[in-house]
Every structure is written in C-alpha cells, then in structure tokens.
Amino acid sequence: MKIVSIAALALAVSSCASVDTFLNKADATDSPTATTQSINADKGLVTLQSNHSVQDTADKLVSMIESKGMKVFARIDHQKNAQSVDLSLRPTQVVMFGNPKAGTPLMNCEQTVAIDLLQKILISEDANKNVWLSYNNPDYLKTRHHIKGCDTELDNASKALNAVSTAAVAK
Template sequence: MSGGIGANEEGIITKLSPRPVAGTVARLTGMVTARGMKVFAVIDQAAEARQAGLDLRETVLVLFGNPAAGTPVMAAEPLSALDLPLKVLVWDDAGQTRVSYYAPATLGARYHLGPDLEAKLAGINPLTDALIAA
C-alpha cells in the first residue's frame, strides 16, 4: 500500500498509517524492540522546529536497526553508513499519517550491494507493512 506525496519517488516508499503520528511512532519503536532490533534515535523534528520558533507539520524520524545485519553491509561498503542505521520518517500530511523510507533496492543500487547484502536491509518492508496494519 503506497500512495501520496513522494510515494516511490526517487526510491522512496511511502505507506499510509491508520494511526496518528505519535501512535505510529510508538507502535514502530515497540515493534522494533520486540523483534530484537535496536532503536538508535527518535528525532521529533517538529518539536525541534518549535524550539527554534518555527512551525513544522508533525515529523518524526526513527533510526533503528540490527547491528548483526547492518555491520556486514557497512564492512563491505563503508559509505553505506551514511544511510545506516535504517530510517523511517513518520509525518503528517493534512491529517493523514505517512510512513516513508528508502527502498532496500534503492540502497542496494546506491552502494552496489549484492543480493545477499541487500537482503539484510529488506526486513524494513514487512516491518512497515505490519506497522500500518489496522
């Protein structure tokens, strides 16, 4: 299920969440932890904007991953660390929560990863499918 602004544009996948931004972020971080992965950071970009006296739609970036999966990718292609750990952007689009991330194939092509290494990043697809399930 993809759609909306930026959907599949430049290798970005966007899915619609039935939950508000905060609920989607809480569900995502819970799912990541329950699957034995690590949440490295949750950055509330809208809150940071407010602290600077600026307005920004609800926008939260979640950085997470599994070092056992990501380390071989970074060992083979050091510049992949620019995109790892994996990132999911949860954001509000006029009342609709969207979940956006780089497609594993996009990252694979960007860093010339073989199928085995690209597969180590592919878990983000079923994770986000489960995230947006009702």
C-alpha cells in the same frame, strides 16, 4: 546563436507546459496514495499510509523494532524541535534504528553504505492530515552504493523494514 537560444527557450517552455499538464492530470485521476507512492518511489523511498496519528505510528514502530531484537538509537520529533525555536511544522518524527548483525555485512560489501545506516523511518502528516511512513528502499541503497554480492543481506533488510513498517501502519 540567437536561433539556438530561442529554440532552447521554446523547448523549455513547452516542457514545463507538458509537466504541468501531466501533474494536473495525475492530480485529477490518481488517488493521493498512488501519487505519493509514485513520487516517493522515484526518490528511492517506500511509502505506506498509516491508519494512526504520527505519535501512535511511531510508538507502534518503536515497539515492533524492539520486539524484533533491533535497537532504537534515536527518535527525533522535528515538530517539537521546530516549536522550541518558535517555528511551526506538521507532526514529523524520524526513528533511527539498527542491528549490527544486519548492517555490518552490508558495510563489508560496500563501506559507503554506512552513510545510510542506521536505518531511518520517517513518519509525517501531510497538509490533508494523512499520515505517511517512509524509508529508504534497500534497492535504492544497492544502486546508490554499487553494492554487489549482498543480495541476501539486502533482501533480509527489505523484509525487516517491510515487517516493522506494515505492522506500525496496520489497524
């Protein structure tokens, strides 16, 4: 039993060293954009870098969403909420929106997707003052909820999310 435990410990330590080496190598060779997008893709997120402040990006996003006939249900300013309890947080906002004509067919395919609807888009500022916009990749939702037979609906959601997000981060 001691040999197995020692071997497991050695494997764990060597794995940590390999991960650390990989992360340091990625930091040295990859741009912050590529690294962040890669990490967020693993989380099921689509991430775009914005050319604007968090406030301006969120304002543009809300305007684009409304111009496409979707409804903004909430805009949450997490930084302001943190300040209200004497805590600090870099600029961070979440815009929650949707359209029953788009969401209902997805829920009819697999009702559990309702937990991820309304759509949510996060706009946040990192420690280097870069602003990022992120949202759940519809392919992630397809996998997470085992959605079958709704490829058209998921493709439409993907196109809509891409359109409003790209417009919000553009110059």
